[in-house]
Amino acid sequence: MKTTNNNTLMVNENDSIAAVNEASYMFGVYVCQELERIGMRYSYRHIMKPLMENESLTQLELVKITNLKAPTISITLRNMERDGIVRREKNDNDRRETHVYITDKGKKMYAKVLTALEKAEKTMLKGLTEKELKSMRATLEKMSENLKEDIK
Secondary structure, three states, X not given: OOOOOOOOOOOOOOHHHHHHHHHHHHHHHHHHHHXXXXXXXXXXXXXHHHHHHOXXXXXXXXXXXXXXXXXXXXHHHHHHHHOOOEEEEEXXXXXXXXXXXXXXXXXXXXXXXXXXXXXXXXXXXXXXOHHHHHHHHHHHHHHHHHHHHHOO
């Protein structure tokens, strides 16, 4: 497993941007490892939260909520259904519409996912003071706002 993201294309090799990118990358690697340990594919994470927050969602609603492409949602749901995490049902009134429900197995797995994410967060933030966290949060929020202003 690759444990660094030194392949990121950067023009000025800005150490601050590289550090933000590396921290984000390593968090993803850590979470992926934890999810694999509990038997869940990393790709399922985008779909599980909205399904836990709603009784059911259509595939189109999942596309809108997750900002993933329809084919990606379809393939991921097929795999999740095969693994017993979700079930899909056609709408009796409109057969073009498919509703997705999380199963009991999926709900149990989601609880494990939350535990894995909590472990990842604790590990990542270990040793940081509240002052450091507040400063980091403010800096990252400012950086995000700068980019959002220019995105059209």
